Amino acid sequence: xxxxxxxxxxxxxxxxxxxxxxxxxxxxxxxxxxxxxxxxxxxxxxxxxxxxxxxxxxxxxxxxxxxxxxxxxxxxxxxxxxxxxxxxxxxxxxxxxxxxxxxxxxxxxxxxxxxxxxxxxxxxxxxxxxxxxxxxxxxxxxxxxxxxxxxxxxxxxxxxxxxxxxxxxxxxxxxxxxxxxxxxxxxxxxxxxxxxxxxxxxxxxxxxxxxxxxxxxxxxxxxxxxxxxxxxxxxxxxxxxxxxxxxxxxxxxxxxxxxxxxxxxxxxxxxxxxxxxxxxxxxxxxxxxxxxxxxxxxxxxxxxxxxxxxxxxxxxxxxxxxxxxxxxxxxxxxxxxxxxxxxxxxxxxxxxxxxxxxxxxxxxxxxxxxxxxxxxxxxxxxxxxxxxxxxxxxxxxxxxxxxxxxxxxxxxxxxxxxxxxxxxxxxxxxxxxx
Amino acid sequence: xxxxxxxxxxxxxxxxxxxxxxxxxxxxxxxxxxxxxxxxxxxxxxxxxxxxxxxxxxxxxxxxxxxxxxxxxxxxxxxxxxxxxxxxxxxxxxxxxxxxxxxxxxxxxxxx
Numbered sequence: 001x002x003x004x005x006x007x008x009x010x011x012x013x014x015x016x017x018x019x020x021x022x023x024x025x026x027x028x029x030x031x032x033x034x035x036x037x038x039x040x041x042x043x044x045x046x047x048x049x050x051x052x053x054x055x056x057x058x059x060x061x062x063x064x065x066x067x068x069x070x071x072x073x074x075x076x077x078x079x080x081x082x083x084x085x086x087x088x089x090x091x092x093x094x095x096x097x098x099x100x101x102x103x104x105x106x107x108x109x110x111x112x113x114x115x116x117x118x119x120x121x122x123x124x125x126x127x128x129x130x131x132x133x134x135x136x137x138x139x140x141x142x143x144x145x146x147x148x149x150x151x152x153x154x155x156x157x158x159x160x161x162x163x164x165x166x167x168x169x170x171x172x173x174x175x176x177x178x179x180x181x182x183x184x185x186x187x188x189x190x191x192x193x194x195x196x197x198x199x200x201x202x203x204x205x206x207x208x209x210x211x212x213x214x215x216x217x218x219x220x221x222x223x224x225x226x227x228x229x230x231x232x233x234x235x236x237x238x239x240x241x242x243x244x245x246x247x248x249x250x251x252x253x254x255x256x257x258x259x260x261x262x263x264x265x266x267x268x269x270x271x272x273x274x275x276x277x278x279x280x281x282x283x284x285x286x287x288x289x290x291x292x293x294x295x296x297x298x299x300x301x302x303x304x305x306x307x308x309x310x311x312x313x314x315x316x317x318x319x320x321x322x323x324x325x326x327x328x329x330x331x332x333x334x335x336x337x338x339x340x341x342x343x344x345x346x347x348x349x350x351x352x353x354x355x356x357x358x359x360x361x362x363x364x365x366x367x368x369x370x371x372x373x374x375x376x377x378x379x380x381x382x383x384x385x386x387x388x389x390x391x392x393x394x395x396x397x398x399x400x401x402x403x404x405x406x407x408x409x410x411x412x413x414x415x416x417x418x419x420x421x422x423x424x425x426x427x428x429x430x431x432x433x434x
Numbered sequence: 435x436x437x438x439x440x441x442x443x444x445x446x447x448x449x450x451x452x453x454x455x456x457x458x459x460x461x462x463x464x465x466x467x468x469x470x471x472x473x474x475x476x477x478x479x480x481x482x483x484x485x486x487x488x489x490x491x492x493x494x495x496x497x498x499x500x501x502x503x504x505x506x507x508x509x510x511x512x513x514x515x516x517x518x519x520x521x522x523x524x525x526x527x528x529x530x531x532x533x534x535x536x537x538x539x540x541x542x543x544x545x546x
Contacts, residue, residue: 284481
């Protein structure tokens with residue numbers, strides 16, 4: 001994110017290390033860029049609060065609505081605190097290619113005049129904070145309606161520090177994937193693959209809801225879900241457009257392709273469902289939109305409008321089938337389909353960034369490969385390494401963390417409590433008093 | 435005195451209410467209920483998973499009428515609530531032993 005450098009591996013890293021602090025201090029603050037990233041930061045926070053909270057909230061049963069809303073708010077608070085204390089430092093302190101370090105703990109060294117590029121570092125750190133909020137919040141969809149609140153709190157905190165922050169360092173903080181030339185503009189690997197894979201592993205480890213496959217666990221309020229989806233769409237302009245870290249052509253193009261992919265994903269899912277099941281559904285259409293958004297995310301700063309059409313279309317088709325395969329064929333109760341939508345979207349988006357970034361595809365051309373990479377096969381190889389490394393690291397560490405949490409707090413509520421609903425059991429409140 | 439309990443399709447409520455009003459029946463109680471009869475349930479589709487939903491939303495309308503007005507009232511309901519399609523609902527008629535208006539203490543026919 002700060003600089004895309006490549007081989008020779010060690011040399012470029014040394015140059016980065018020596019030059020980065022110097023360069024950042026030499027730049028002058030750009031007011032236009034600062035204004036746009038401040039706006040983007042607010043947009044990305046709105047994606048979680050209340051966008052994702054409503055999107056997920058409507059999908060659970062009415063007895064578990066606070067389970068979702070409460071966790072989104074609690075995670076927003078916890079992730080913010082941890083980001084200040086140590087998360088940002090692990091992700092963006094210079095450190096080594098795998099781990100940032102502890103030099104920026106408590107935002108040490110960030111004053112009102114410190115710059116990151118040509119925007120205030122305080123703003124950069126907060127913009128990144130909103131990403132650190134939404135990523136663990138995305139995971140809760142995987143284990144919704146059966147997991148103890150205490151387990152969610154502990155897991156989210158550990159996960160943020162040990163999975164999210166290090167991978168952010170690899171991809172955006174000058175780490176090994178960034179040095180290799182991985183194209184991940186706004187978080188296909190960092191946000192969507194990590195959240196999707198963590199949700200999948202958690203769904204497997206925690207096990208399905210009691211009623212899974214036996215009785216219908218239908219959404220209790222799709223009005224809420226569609227409202228939240230609309231906020232996600234708008235908020236994503238800040239997520240992807242803001243990831244340019246400037247108010248420039250890259251940001252504008254990122255916003256445009258984000259919109260195109262969302263629209264195409266939504267329409268593709270709608271027609272696919274219509275053809276396959278006879279009815280176009282509201283839930284399907286907004287799910288296709290989220291798939292389109294998640295998939296364009298890693299590619300958003302690198303591809304062109306026609307490439308975005310293809311990416312949105314492929315997102316609609318593949319994520320649709322992924323939902324059916326994972327839930328109905330594999331019988332994994334990833335309750336709100338986090339992996340098939342975000343995980344699979346992040347994977348195909350990261351790979352397709354390696355294709356549609358090419359400047360030699362005619363109308364489908366993008367803005368070119370990473371510095372020092374000259375062919376599509378070379379870029380695709382780097383993208384594949386990024387996907388696989390993120391997938392495996394996330395899966396392994398998530399699994400270990402869940403085992404630790406199981407020993408400390410336990411993971412699930414008992415079947416009786418699950419029947420009653422987690423709002424009363426965990427919070428002694430009801431979402432609806434009617 | 436008779437109690438008419440009619441299960442009807444929700445969107446037919448206004449027509450049934452007007453039909454009963456027209457024949458001088460001005461009091462009724464309506465409850466949102468769920469159930470099924472010959473219509474059985476219907477399917478719902480969420481992200482490619484089809485669920486069979488057994489219980490369909492209906493309205494339960496209760497009206498207490500004098501025995502003389504019973505036939506006219508049931509006919510009015512049947513006429514207003516009928517679509518000719520399966521799931522139009524049912525009417526149950528039961529005897530009422532006593533009716534008391536709480537405000538005045540009137541009983542029987544006077545209290546209807």
